[in-house]
Amino acid sequence: MDAIPKRSNATERRGGVQIGSPKSRPHTESAIRPEKVIIRASGFSLFYGEKMGVSDITMEIEAGSVTAIIGPSGCGKSTFLRSINRMNDLIPRTRAEGLLAVGGQDVYDKRTNLVNLRRQVGMVFQRPNPFAKSIYDNISYGPRLQGIRSRTKLNAIVQQCLEDAALWEEVKEDLHKSALALSGGQQQRLCIARTLANKPKVILMDEPCSALDPLATARIEDLIAALKGTYTIVIVTHNMQQAARVSDRTAFFCLGKLIEYDLTDKLFTNPSEKSTEDYITGRFG
Amino acid sequence: MSVRIRQVWDRLFTVLCSGSVGLLIAVLLLFLVPMIVKGGKAVFFRQTVEFRKMQRDLFGRGDLDSLHEAIARTGQARQEVLARIEQFGRGIDTKLLSDEAKDAYRKYGLELRYREVSREEYSRLRAAAKDIRDNFLAALDSTEEAAANRFLDQVDLHRDSPEFQATAVETFFTLSKQYRRILDEMDLAHREEYAAELDIVKTELRNLLGPLPGESTPPLPQDRFGATRWDVAKKHLHYLLYQTKWVPGDSGDGRLVKKEIRRDDPEAGLFAGTELAPLFSMMEKNLERMLEPEWTVYGRYFLDDSTSGHYFGGVGPEILGTLVLTVLSMCFAVPLGVLSAAYLVEYAGDNIAVRVIRTCINTLAGVPSIVYGLFGLAFFVLIVGRPCILSASLTLALLALPVIIRASEEAIRAVPQSYKEASMALGSGKFRTFLTVTLPAAGPGILTGLILSLSRAAGETAPILFAGAVALGPIPDLGLKFRWLFQPTRALSYGCYDITVGDRLAMRVPHNQFGMVFTLILLVLCLNIAAILIRSRMSKKLQGM
Numbered sequence: 029m030d031a032i033p034k035r036s037n038a039t040e041r042r043g044g045v046q047i048g049s050p051k052s053r054p055h056t057e058s059a060i061r062p063e064k065v066i067i068r069a070s071g072f073s074l075f076y077g078e079k080m081g082v083s084d085i086t087m088e089i090e091a092g093s094v095t096a097i098i099g100p101s102g103c104g105k106s107t108f109l110r111s112i113n114r115m116n117d118l119i120p121r122t123r124a125e126g127l128l129a130v131g132g133q134d135v136y137d138k139r140t141n142l143v144n145l146r147r148q149v150g151m152v153f154q155r156p157n158p159f160a161k162s163i164y165d166n167i168s169y170g171p172r173l174q175g176i177r178s179r180t181k182l183n184a185i186v187q188q189c190l191e192d193a194a195l196w197e198e199v200k201e202d203l204h205k206s207a208l209a210l211s212g213g214q215q216q217r218l219c220i221a222r223t224l225a226n227k228p229k230v231i232l233m234d235e236p237c238s239a240l241d242p243l244a245t246a247r248i249e250d251l252i253a254a255l256k257g258t259y260t261i262v263i264v265t266h267n268m269q270q271a272a273r274v275s276d277r278t279a280f281f282c283l284g285k286l287i288e289y290d291l292t293d294k295l296f297t298n299p300s301e302k303s304t305e306d307y308i309t310g311r312f313g
Numbered sequence: 314m315s316v317r318i319r320q321v322w323d324r325l326f327t328v329l330c331s332g333s334v335g336l337l338i339a340v341l342l343l344f345l346v347p348m349i350v351k352g353g354k355a356v357f358f359r360q361t362v363e364f365r366k367m368q369r370d371l372f373g374r375g376d377l378d379s380l381h382e383a384i385a386r387t388g389q390a391r392q393e394v395l396a397r398i399e400q401f402g403r404g405i406d407t408k409l410l411s412d413e414a415k416d417a418y419r420k421y422g423l424e425l426r427y428r429e430v431s432r433e434e435y436s437r438l439r440a441a442a443k444d445i446r447d448n449f450l451a452a453l454d455s456t457e458e459a460a461a462n463r464f465l466d467q468v469d470l471h472r473d474s475p476e477f478q479a480t481a482v483e484t485f486f487t488l489s490k491q492y493r494r495i496l497d498e499m500d501l502a503h504r505e506e507y508a509a510e511l512d513i514v515k516t517e518l519r520n521l522l523g524p525l526p527g528e529s530t531p532p533l534p535q536d537r538f539g540a541t542r543w544d545v546a547k548k549h550l551h552y553l554l555y556q557t558k559w560v561p562g563d564s565g566d567g568r569l570v571k572k573e574i575r576r577d578d579p580e581a582g583l584f585a586g587t588e589l590a591p592l593f594s595m596m597e598k599n600l601e602r603m604l605e606p607e608w609t610v611y612g613r614y615f616l617d618d619s620t621s622g623h624y625f626g627g628v629g630p631e632i633l634g635t636l637v638l639t640v641l642s643m644c645f646a647v648p649l650g651v652l653s654a655a656y657l658v659e660y661a662g663d664n665i666a667v668r669v670i671r672t673c674i675n676t677l678a679g680v681p682s683i684v685y686g687l688f689g690l691a692f693f694v695l696i697v698g699r700p701c702i703l704s705a706s707l708t709l710a711l712l713a714l715p716v717i718i719r720a721s722e723e724a725i726r727a728v729p730q731s732y733k734e735a736s737m738a739l740g741s742g743k744f745r746t747f748l749t750v751t752l753p754a755a756g757p758g759i760l761t762g763l764i765l766s767l768s769r770a771a772g773e774t775a776p777i778l779f780a781g782a783v784a785l786g787p788i789p790d791l792g793l794k795f796r797w798l799f800q801p802t803r804a805l806s807y808g809c810y811d812i813t814v815g816d817r818l819a820m821r822v823p824h825n826q827f828g829m830v831f832t833l834i835l836l837v838l839c840l841n842i843a844a845i846l847i848r849s850r851m852s853k854k855l856q857g858m
């Protein structure tokens with residue numbers, strides 16, 4: 029509650045959903061200390077026109093942790109993820125209800141500065157989408173937007189981000205070649221590096237490995253493990269093993285609703301909901 | 314449907330498709346090859362000594378010494394022809410003879426005054442001379458040969474009288490002899506006809522060899538030189554040799570048919586048997602020696618200015634004008650078109666107003682160009698104040714706009730959403746994303762629209778007809794004061810139109826008419842190749858190569 033003290037009024041105004049309603053109150057061992065909460069959703073719903081994308085999501089995400097979102101296709105994983113940095117705004121006639129806050133800032137507030145929000149909450153997409161520019165320009169795109177012009181500063185940022193994304197050794201020779209000449213896995217790591225260059229607090233990843241082979245997938249997973257702690261990572265995946273390998277907590281979505289949200293070990297070994305069990309054992313879907 | 318029938322259908326479809334492509338290529342060749350062959354003659358042709366003279370006089374080019382040598386050589390070859398035409402002209406146009414006669418009489422009067430003679434003697438001799446003169450003039454005026462000869466007999470009565478020995482009066486006797494010879498050959502009743510035909514012959518001789526001896530330098534540059542090109546010379550030779558006549562046809566129903574008759578044809582030719590008759594075969598035989606044609610590549614055609622009416626010179630100002638108009642119109646149309654397209658795709662959404670706008674744009678793309686021309690006249694020319702480069706290029710921009718908007722719209726729409734998302738997710742605004750991501754990715758598509766409309770803008774005549782194109786006008790100096798913006802300009806398309814509708818011109822300078830089309834095709838081709846190169850570099854970059 030302390031993380032977003034100002035929000036309580038607004039929440040009431042939006043339909044009186046109480047933050048931390050008992051339904052999703054986590055288990056004691058998985059409880060997140062209030063000062064560690066970075067993303068907080070409370071009765072959050074998003075509609076595409078009349079159609080419901082997600083409804084009544086209430087969950088908290090811990091700063092510096094890796095959170096996985098799993099669920100059958102079309103259950104609203106991407107919708108929820110894209111709500112966090114308001115990428116859904118690009119789709120006409122979307123409408124949000126309830127509360128969604130990042131670092132104490134209401135995301136869907138009218139006064140929210142989208143540019144700042146998206147700088148804080150970076151996103152890696154399902155398909156690698158580097159710009160048709162050089163590797164260097166891809167990574168310096170964000171910093172340049174922020175007004176960094178100095179060549180030495182940019183050089184340092186590019187090298188740092190590429191090293192963080194474990195790509196430096198592979199591309200340091202051809203920084204000024206087109207990013208499209210890289211392999212799919214390299215491109216995806218480049219996209220992660222590009223996101224890192226903005227120094228975000230949160231990185232959202234929407235099935236980052238779905239277009240990659242197992243080896244490249246392993247590298248990305250290593251990368252996620254390395255980034256953990258410094259960044260808060262929310263990752264959508266269809267791969268249960270992956271979720272189990274990389275995440276601290278896992279959320280299970282189904283038909284636009286959050287069914288279960290718990291520590292990953294707990295959710296995979298001892299789910300409290302029947303549909304979760306059906307899904308992770310493959311009897312569902 | 315059985316597999317067999319489907320195979321037949323497939324085969325048929327392939328044949329149809331390849332057939333239509335073949336047809337297209339054939340039509341293209343059918344259309345382009347004559348253009349290129351005819352237009353190429355503006356650059357590759359056989360020049361004559363007159364061409365070299367013209368180049369020297371108008372542009373100060375060429376070696377003076379060798380030119381003088383050539384003029385001397387050709388002058389020799391021309392001499393006899395020119396002498397003959399002058400001689401013959403005397404018989405037809407008696408003015409020369411009568412002038413000489415009057416002159417001789419006046420001279421004699423002066424001679425008498427300086428001689429020591431008595432007053433009576435003076436009046437007597439003078440009266441006699443006057444009598445001779447009047448007789449001679451009467452001979453010139455009479456339309457019957459017998460009468461004329463009678464008057465000449467009167468003149469010749471005094472031939473042996475000692476009083477007139479070694480005086481100016483003797484001139485009358487030589488003139489009389491000359492005139493008798495002319496009378497022998499010529500039918501006096503046809504003098505008018507001779508005079509008319511001789512005029513034509515003289516005109517054609519001027520067209521071939523330049524001004525005839527004794528004529529003053531013509532004021533218009535195009536009249537100062539003969540045929541500068543061998544192909545034109547051959548055409549004029551034909552006009553010189555042949556006369557078209559309407560004669561009763563063979564069918565016997567009295568219908569007239571057109572027939573070409575050689576002017577020295579022994580049976581039907583008007584000049585047959587006259588002193589002039591040998592001139593025609595002489596011209597035919599010696600024309601090459603008179604003009605000394607030789608193959609040349611006139612590369613400066615693309616740079617040279619021309620004389621009025623495009624008789625000589627090149628199409629430099631036209632090329633410059635066309636380039637300026639095209640580039641300027643693209644400068645107006647491309648930003649406007651791309652911005653409109655961006656608005657339609659990224660901001661406008663989809664409602665009735667937008668759909669109406671889109672329909673309007675599509676309709677505009679099909680509006681005939683003359684409508685744009687009239688609009689340009691009624692709007693831009695009125696606003697700018699006069700027909701000039703600015704109003705013409707604005708009109709052209711308007712013509713190009715719909716095509717550019719449509720192509721850009723498609724291109725912008727085709728940019729993958731993921732590109733825009735990537736940029737937005739990095740915290741870039743809508744406008745910034747458009748500028749840095751969408752626009753470069755849509756570049757090749759936008760360039761395609763530019764190529765399409767550029768060719769059209771460069772080649773259109775109707776829009777600039779009233780809005781700022783002229784056949785003869787200032788050359789844009791492209792100075793930074795932009796005064797050239799408010800001057801009219803020449804343009805290839807308009808120049809070609811002007812030659813084609815100017816009846817006299819198209820016959821005399823067909824090479825220029827096609828030369829301009831040829832140049833226009835070349836120019837558009839160059840512009841297009843440049844744009845295509847840029848486009849391929851762009852899309853290569855977009856594909857990461």
Ligand SMILES: Nc1ncnc2c1ncn2[C@@H]1O[C@H](COP(=O)(O)OP(=O)(O)OP(=O)(O)O)[C@@H](O)[C@H]1O
Pocket residue numbers: 076079080081099100101102103104105106107108119
């Ligand atoms: N642009 C859109 N317009 C309308 N409805 C949409 C749009 N995007 C998604 N939806 C709907 O929202 C619901 C949730 O979609 P979402 O993309 O979030 O699913 P998902 O869980 O990410 O599925 P997947 O695992 O296949 O990616 C679906 O029913 C879908 O039909």
Ligand SMILES: [Mg+2]
Pocket residue numbers: 105106107234
């Ligand atoms: Mg998805």
